[in-house]
Amino acid sequence: MFRRLILVLALGMAACSPSEPTPQFHAVDTPRLLSEWGQVGISGETLRLGEGVVAYDLNTPLFTDYALKLRTIWMPEGMQAGYREHETLDFPVGTVITKTFYYPLAEQAGAVMRGDGHALIDAEGDLDLSRVRLIETRILVHREDGWAALPYRWNEDQSEAVLHRYGDIVPLTLVGTDGEAQDFNYVMPDVNQCASCHAPDSNTRIISPIGPKPRHLNRDFAYPGGPMNQLDYLTEVGFLTGAPAPADTPRNADWTDLNATLEDRARAYLDANCSHCHSPVGPADTSGLDLEPGIAHGPALGICKLPIAAGSGTGDRRHDIVPGQPDESILLFRLDNIEPDQMMPEVGRSTIHTEGVALIRAWIESLPGDCD
Template sequence: MATVRAAVAALAAVSVALAASLGAGRAASATAPPADGVDAPLPEHLADTGLYAPGSSTDPRDGVLGFTPQYPLWSDGATKRRWLALPPGGFIDGTSPDAWAFPPGTRLWKEFALGGRRIETRYIERTPRGAWRFASYVWNEAGDDAVLAPARGIRALAVAAAPGGRYAVPGRTDCLACHGGSPVPVLGASALQLSPARDPLATGASPPRPDAVDLRGLAERGLLRGLPPELLAEPPRIPARSPLERAALGTLHGNCAHCHHRAGTQVPLALTLAQRVADPAAALHEVLQSTLGAASRFRPPGSAAEAHIVVPGQPEDSVLTLRMASRQPQRQMPPLGTELPDTEGLALVQRWIASALPPPDPRQEIHP
């Protein structure tokens, strides 16, 4: 497991540096880099990151926008809220619709709650010099203040509603395991995730709050520019051969695509689970071709025969669902961040596999 984590962390460091360098010149920002090239220290209190209105620990500040991805990452059943803020005069460059360029000064927050209590709020910031940095803020029992967690994280925070009564707060380098392997460190705010054409069968998704922005809302505010106009006229969806397949592939995209993609910073496996709005039919074909009947390097314990990632009609023999269901460190997928399997998402993927899937046909016309 240590070898896997080391490899992911190495990929993460490279990809974050690449993402910062690629985006720096394309997204407009009024934020000037520091004269000495050194970023200011992270604030000690969440309230000082700019999330909340003065004097409040619940109401977002003016200019801070809520958003709700349609295919959220599973986090042991935690309830999550998310916010985004851009610097004055800044905007997201959507010219590359699957790899948005966020301006320096961008800030994002994700709040985690269990049993009705806020536990932590994670913070991502693109600094004035273009680098991305990550932090976690841990809420006190009273719920009126959240303090910066140690850079190494907190391995076992006592939380009664967490699995086993313990909650793991990630360290700053842990964040790179997911955010660093993606083409863009921002995972939940993308053309597909914020599409107004939301998937009604998506698992784990909360209904968007009344004040949440989506793809069109960002564009109407001038905060998203350069996006191909057809993606606003006809909001993107995962192309699929059935609604069940669309939802199952959305679950896999939301939980696995940050590592399993073809953007050049992925883990060294042929498995692709990422959807793309720029070329949705081709992306779907890549996913199906790399899963349905594809040989797996992982062999389940006790199996003498060659294993396959997805065995159409047989979820019990498919490595994909076997690893989704496991929480043994050497087997579980995703490899980090959860103590419990996503039973709802797993059941959805199992139903998709059990539907006697035909292999992908490149001649078949697939409609979004």
């Protein structure tokens, strides 16, 4: 009861703030400026959430060139999402989901630092712009005729983001924890590329969110009233109905959590980065590879499976996964690659996720058996 009181008070205080943006649902028109959506906005040197907008995070996020991501959900008053155990929450028409990509600033002028995947926001959902560089904000909006995916690029003075239907390329210098700098091109997807990734069913090709599934959301988050399970919080603020207790809800591991098993960490990583394509109905269904978290060890998971149509993407390796032999496994070859006809995922990154590759390498090394 005390936690709920704190939550209500915090939400009430936030609602009184004059500097908060006012969220809008644009049912037909598509604004040129991100600020017209009112989901996030600039106040001085702070990126603030709109009134009633809820930030969230994922247990294991998709890797995007070491960018950090601020994720938000908003629905018009009185609307709720329905709980679905193994699928994305059933969001109503009017829902707006955003994902803002940004990097911590490096000491080197004009350079940015590698992020660890989790947002640098405070308990109010604010982001200190003196510490970061904003790159883009992607919007998914649920309209009467379905979901629409819209990319917005932040300008140089970090005051506004502008719609870029055709994507863009942002040259960046990325500094690692060891101080080593790497120049690369951050590729901002166009509308069609956004749609291709967010159409997880190749039969319908219907666009939908990917991340807000119970197994990804079932974790604590630092809200204004204190840490709270995200599914419980969404229920408390009226955004979600029908969710069971967190203990009765599927939960993916955090791939960086060394207290979790290697198996759980690796499977969570493959789920977040690969399973939206590699599933029985996904865009990569013809590969015969299913990287969803519940798939048992065997050919469907790639173990001792012969490639079907990988072409040069095999790297002259014979099987997707060879137990105990990561360097003979196509899966690792494709993750540890940035050649357009060989890398996986095919879009969404221009760099190699060194730590993710090391995790999958260790997992493959741990697998028993052989392919003889």
